[in-house]
Amino acid sequence: MQENFFETGGGGDPLWGQHIMWLLGYPETWAYIGMWVLVIVGVVSFGRFLSKQGRAVLALALYLAFAALVAIYIWLFMQTRLALVEGDLSWARTMGLxxxxxxxxxxxxxxWLIFGRRQRDQTR
Known part of the structure; x- marks a missing residue:
């Protein structure tokens, strides 16, 4: 295992260390990671519930819609970042929404994860 991952002498890149510390050093990052994990777990749980109810097509549509929304969110994030780098604040409100x-x-x-359990338990 390579122990000098961030050292240039060992073939590493010191910018990786800076980026990791920048990313993980902000509480907002952890809040967004927590929200995304919660949403993903909720969507998967609801999709499994739909599949068990015999609505597999609806579950597939839910998964595809969620994937499209994630792609749109990432695109909005990238557009906002590029606009803010250039000093343009027009995308900031859209990203806030x-x-x-x-x-x-x-x-x-x-x-759904808390209160939907009752429905899932009743259908068993």
């Missing part, structure tokens, strides 16, 4: 939508989706997923 996308983040609010992500927060609402995380709350809905949490609700």
């Amino acid at each position: 996308a983040n609010s939508s992500l927060f609402l989706a995380a709350i809905a997923s949490l609700g």
